[in-house]
Amino acid sequence: MKKYVVVSAGLLFLFMVQAARGQEKFIDVRQNMADNLTAVKTAVKAADWAGALEKFRTARQIWDADVKPIITEGVKSDTQFQEYFDRIVEVEAGLDTVGRLLESRNGAEVEAKINAVIWGISHHPRGFKVPNPKYTVWDWIFGLGIGLGFCVFATFFGLHLRRSYYRRYKKS
Amino acid sequence: MYSNLIITGVYLVLMFAAGLFFSKNIKNTSDYFLAARSAPWFWIMGSIWATNIGFLHGYLAHGGAAYEWGLIQANFEWFQGPFGYIISGIFFIAFYWRAGIYTVPQFLERRYGSALSTIYSFAWLIIFVVTIAAELYLGGMFLKNILGIPFWPTVFVLTAVVGTYTLMGGLGAAIMMEFVQFIIMMLGTMPLLFILLNMVGGFTGLKNVLLTQWGISSQYFTVLPDIHHPYGPGPWIILGQCFVVTLGWCAGHQSMVQRNLGARSIYDAKLGYVVASIPKTLGAFLYIVPMVIAPVIFSQFGIFVEKSDAAYGKLIINLLPQGMLGLFIAGLLSAGLSSISSVLNSSSTMVIKDFYERFFVKGKSDHHYFIAGRVATFSIIAVSLLLVPVVLKVYLIMWLEQTLIAMVLGPFMGILMLAIFWKRANKPGSLAGFLTGGAFAIFLQQVMGVKIFFQISWWSFVVTLAVTIVVTLLTKPPSREKIEGLIWESDFKAKLGEVVDHRAEHNGSRVTGVPVLVLHKPAWYLNLKYWATAILLIQIVLLFFFG
Numbered sequence: 001m002k003k004y005v006v007v008s009a010g011l012l013f014l015f016m017v018q019a020a021r022g023q024e025k026f027i028d029v030r031q032n033m034a035d036n037l038t039a040v041k042t043a044v045k046a047a048d049w050a051g052a053l054e055k056f057r058t059a060r061q062i063w064d065a066d067v068k069p070i071i072t073e074g075v076k077s078d079t080q081f082q083e084y085f086d087r088i089v090e091v092e093a094g095l096d097t098v099g100r101l102l103e104s105r106n107g108a109e110v111e112a113k114i115n116a117v118i119w120g121i122s123h124h125p126r127g128f129k130v131p132n133p134k135y136t137v138w139d140w141i142f143g144l145g146i147g148l149g150f151c152v153f154a155t156f157f158g159l160h161l162r163r164s165y166y167r168r169y170k171k172s
Numbered sequence: 173m174y175s176n177l178i179i180t181g182v183y184l185v186l187m188f189a190a191g192l193f194f195s196k197n198i199k200n201t202s203d204y205f206l207a208a209r210s211a212p213w214f215w216i217m218g219s220i221w222a223t224n225i226g227f228l229h230g231y232l233a234h235g236g237a238a239y240e241w242g243l244i245q246a247n248f249e250w251f252q253g254p255f256g257y258i259i260s261g262i263f264f265i266a267f268y269w270r271a272g273i274y275t276v277p278q279f280l281e282r283r284y285g286s287a288l289s290t291i292y293s294f295a296w297l298i299i300f301v302v303t304i305a306a307e308l309y310l311g312g313m314f315l316k317n318i319l320g321i322p323f324w325p326t327v328f329v330l331t332a333v334v335g336t337y338t339l340m341g342g343l344g345a346a347i348m349m350e351f352v353q354f355i356i357m358m359l360g361t362m363p364l365l366f367i368l369l370n371m372v373g374g375f376t377g378l379k380n381v382l383l384t385q386w387g388i389s390s391q392y393f394t395v396l397p398d399i400h401h402p403y404g405p406g407p408w409i410i411l412g413q414c415f416v417v418t419l420g421w422c423a424g425h426q427s428m429v430q431r432n433l434g435a436r437s438i439y440d441a442k443l444g445y446v447v448a449s450i451p452k453t454l455g456a457f458l459y460i461v462p463m464v465i466a467p468v469i470f471s472q473f474g475i476f477v478e479k480s481d482a483a484y485g486k487l488i489i490n491l492l493p494q495g496m497l498g499l500f501i502a503g504l505l506s507a508g509l510s511s512i513s514s515v516l517n518s519s520s521t522m523v524i525k526d527f528y529e530r531f532f533v534k535g536k537s538d539h540h541y542f543i544a545g546r547v548a549t550f551s552i553i554a555v556s557l558l559l560v561p562v563v564l565k566v567y568l569i570m571w572l573e574q575t576l577i578a579m580v581l582g583p584f585m586g587i588l589m590l591a592i593f594w595k596r597a598n599k600p601g602s603l604a605g606f607l608t609g610g611a612f613a614i615f616l617q618q619v620m621g622v623k624i625f626f627q628i629s630w631w632s633f634v635v636t637l638a639v640t641i642v643v644t645l646l647t648k649p650p651s652r653e654k655i656e657g658l659i660w661e662s663d664f665k666a667k668l669g670e671v672v673d674h675r676a677e678h679n680g681s682r683v684t685g686v687p688v689l690v691l692h693k694p695a696w697y698l699n700l701k702y703w704a705t706a707i708l709l710i711q712i713v714l715l716f717f718f719g
Contacts, residue, residue, distance in 0.1 A: 027478040034476030041474070115474030122477045125392070125467055126403075127241040132389045133398040142399065142407050150415075161593075164661055 026074070029066040030121050033059050037114045040098070044107045052110075053102050060095055067121065083124055091120040177319055179498030183505060184333050190352075191337020191345050211347050211434045213698075216444025218354035219347040219431045219514075220257075221451040225357070226511025227310035228303060231459045231504055236480035238463035241403045242392035243718060245463075249456035250395060250718070251711045252414035254449035256422035258704050261445030264423040265432045267592060269441050271657060274433065275518075276424050277526045283591045283658045285599040286530070288606055293526040295580045295610075296426060300519040301552060302576065304512055305559035310481060311508045312560070317485040318501060330509070331557055338513040339549045346513045347434060353506030358451065360503025361458050367491060368465045381468050393464070395718045404626065412578070412626030416633045420581030423588060426518035443700055449707045453714070459484065520548040578625035579617070579632065583609030586636030590644075595659050597640060600647045605640025609633065 036059035043052035068088065074081035094117040101110050211219070227233065229248075238245035273279050277289035277296075312327035337345055372378045382388050391397040396406035404413075422428055422445075435441035466487050470477055477486045488500055524545045533540070583606045590597040590605075613632035616622040656662050696702070 030478060031476060034474075038474065111474070115471065118474040118476050119471040122470060122475075123479050125240050125242070125480070127244075127392045128386075128388050128467075130241075130389050130391045130397070130401060130403075133391055133394075134400060135398055139399045139407070146407055146410055150410075161660065168661070 026067075026070050029062055029070065033062040033067055033121060034118045036062065037098075037118055040102070041111050041114055044102075044110050047107075049102065049105055056098060056102055060099070063091070063095060063121075084121065087120045091117055094120060175494050176498045176501060177321075180315070180319065180501050180505065183502040184329065187349065187509060188333050188336055190349060191340050210344075210436050211431070211440070211444075212436060213440040213444040213447065215347055215351050216431055216435050216440060217448045217451070218351035219510075220428060220445060220448040221455075222350035222354045222357065222507065222510035223427050223431060223514040224253075224448075224452065224511075225455055225507050227307050227314065227504070227508040228511065230455065230507050230511075231361070231484050232310040232314060233306070233481055235459035235463045235484040236482070238460045239466050239477075239483040240480040243395055243460065243464050244391070244397055244401070244404050244409075246456040246460045246718065247395045247404070247409050247413070248418070249452055249460060250714045252409070252418040253452040253455075254707050254711055255414055256418035257449045257452060258446050258707065259419060260422035260428075261432075261442045262700070262704070264588070264592070265429070265441050265445055266438055267658065268429060268433060269435070269438045274430075274525045275522050276426055276429055277522065279658070280587075280591070281526075283655065284587070284597075284602040288587070288599070288603050289526065291606065292580075292584065293522050297519055297522060299576050299580065300426075300515050300522075301556050301559060302563070303515050304519075304553065304556035305563045307508055307512045307515075308556060309560050309563040311505070311512075313482060314485045314504065314508075315501075317482055318489050318497070327557070327560060330512075331553055334509045334512045334516065335550065335553045338516045339546050344434075346510075346517050347431060350510040350514065353510045354451065356499075356506045357458070357503045358454070360499045360506075363496065364462050364488060364492070364500070365457050368462050368469065368487075371491075372465055372468055378465055378468065393718075395715065403624070405624065408624060408626040408630065412582075412624075412628070412630035412633075416585050416629045417578055417581050417626070420585040420588070420629075421577065424581060424584045426522055427514040430518050430521065431514070439694065439700075443694075443698060443703070446700055446703050446707070453707070453710060462487065516549055516553055519552050520545050523548040523552070578629035579610060579613040582613055582629040582632030583607075583636040586633050587640060590637070590640055591658065593660050595655060595661060596644055596649050598644050598647055598650045601640045601642075601644030604643040605636040605638075608639040609636030 036055045039055040040052045040059065043049075043055060071081050071084045071088065075085040094113055098110060098113045098117065101107070101113065225231075234245060234248070268276070268279055271279055271282065273282075275293070277293040280292055281289035308327050308330055311330045312323045315321055315326045315330075316323045337349065369375070369378075372381065379393060382392060383390060391401060396409060397404065399405040399407055432441040432445055435444060463483060466477075466483050469475065469487065469491070470483075473490065475486055475490050477483045488497060492500055524541055528544055528548070529541060533544070586609055587597070587602045587606050590602070609632040612635045613628050616628050616631060622628055694700075
């Protein structure tokens with residue numbers, strides 16, 4: 001009996017690991033792309049233009065072959081991909097600009113452009129899309145109701161507890 | 173790179189060895205589950221905070237939520253956390269302590285009977301197993317990102333270390349280790365805030381980038397946003413989170429309560445809980461404020477961040493120098509390991525005291541239950557390990573865990589308030605109220621599609637209160653003898669003898685008479701009222717600046 005329990009648990013574990021791999025792949029390919037883009041920055045600083053171009057081409061290939069297809073497919077069934085889908089144009093424009101700058105050996109703007117591309121494939125805070133605060137009359141009534149209500153409740157309940165306590169244990 | 177690996181390795185070996193060392197003093201279930209009731213207030217303080225703050229409720233997932241939604245996440249640290257600590261410390265812990273219990277469900281059993289306490293224990297066990305799995309997942313991801321070591325071997329090593337010292341040393345080892353870990357966390361992780369503030373030009377510079385240059389709403393930079401906020405509407409944070417979830421968490425979470433039950437006196441238990449509000453408040457500066465700064469740093473330096481839970485790790489690996497990074501990793505591992513060990517110890521306590529001893533194997537020797545406790549610890553961590561791949565698929569772990577908790581804590585707070593402050597509350601009323609409240613929470617989430625867990629917890633709390641009161645009034649009141657010592661209006665001086673006898677029986681020692689009650693007035697600097705007042709004033713100041 002114990003043997004079957006252990007084997008079943010092991011199989012269940014392997015099944016779950018397999019299911020979780022899809023999520024990991026999207027992380028890994030973007031990380032790989034970001035690592036290559038970071039290597040481009042390092043190569044440009046060292047004036048290694050050939051190395052920079054090679055790393056950039058690898059990053060571009062990862063984008064075209066892995067990252068972009070996962071996003072365009074994923075967005076059809078999972079809203080998690082929407083933010084990346086919305087930024088595809090921005091990322092591709094950034095990659096094109098970096099490619100042009102590297103080919104013309106113009107290093108001045110490369111770092112800022114690469115940083116923008118890496119930020120483009122990163123996860124952005126959802127709080128950035130929250131609208132500015134808006135307070136209606138009902139908000140004020142609700143807020144003040146809670147605040148004042150709690151103060152009144154706390155005062156009377158506290159007095160009640162105090163009275164019942166000293167009824168049992170006289171002040172000494 | 174190697175220096176970080178070495179520091180991490182040495183830290184884990186030391187934790188492992190310390191656990192084995194503390195296990196020498198463990199002889200019976202009271203030692204194992206309640207640290208022989210010997211912990212002074214400052215151990216309780218450090219241990220409570222280290223228990224509360226881990227990968228999940230601190231640096232990684234909680235910090236991740238701060239990256240996602242902004243300073244709103246600091247409401248957990250800046251008013252509702254301290255509020256929950258202080259109210260629980262002053263009111264609820266005293267009741268548990270006087271009752272001489274091991275677990276919160278034991279209190280519910282004495283007050284309301286076994287059916288309710290069994291349901292409550294079962295619900296918490298599910299939450300605990302998910303919590304441990306989430307902590308292991310976050311720890312594995314963190315070390316993978318920082319040290320580049322593979323995810324699964326890391327998870328297994330973490331499991332082995334924390335499992336061993338908790339399994340061998342029980343609550344005593346957990347509390348002592350947590351106190352040490354509390355100091356390492358504070359010293360190791362605080363420098364990050366100053367480094368980041370320096371990089372963005374202080375709070376003014378940060379606001380300038382976020383609000384002026386990027387045009388983001390000021391709600392990203394406030395603790396209490398308006399009622400339309402999609403993640404945490406301000407009024408609902410106060411109603412549902414502050415008054416219900418946080419208070420219920422502090423008064424009903426077995427790991428938090430168990431640390432207090434291990435105190436050497438009621439006063440140590442109360443003071444430890446109240447003073448733990450100070451590190452709780454400071455916690456926002458360790459993992460909330462840095463994560464609000466993080467988006468600016470990521471965009472300016474081209475740092476890739478795949479999801480909010482990974483943001484903290486990405487920040488430190490790219491900014492901290494090698495030596496400091498090693499210390500930082502030790503601090504973060506302390507946070508994670510302390511939380512895992514406390515939840516692990518608490519869940520094994522519940523398995524043995526609320527299920528095994530009550531339903532399956534009654535009347536065995538203390539040694540039998542002590543060994544069973546170790547087996548339970550091992551089993552729970554094994555089940556949690558199986559759940560790690562499931563957790564890996566959840567987008568925002570914090571959301572999942574908070575929703576589960578909201579479903580339990582709303583009804584729990586309803587029946588706990590009535591249990592202590594309304595002597596008429598009875599068994600049928602509480603059972604009907606708890607089940608209806610829990611079902612209503614599920615209805616709100618699954619049928620009505622309510623996503624904000626503060627609202628779920630508040631309405632389930634209200635429904636529980638209403639149903640419990642109505643059913644209680646329609647049924648017989650409990651006898652006075654049954655509720656004596658469990659309600660606010662109990663005569664605790666008369667109850668003292670019974671409690672002492674009960675404890676003596678569980679500690680395996682004999683007490684022939686009731687000891688003379690000697691009241692020592694604490695030194696002025698240890699006065700509970702002063703500390704509670706000062707801490708609440710600090711919260712008001714923080715709300716004034718960031719509310």
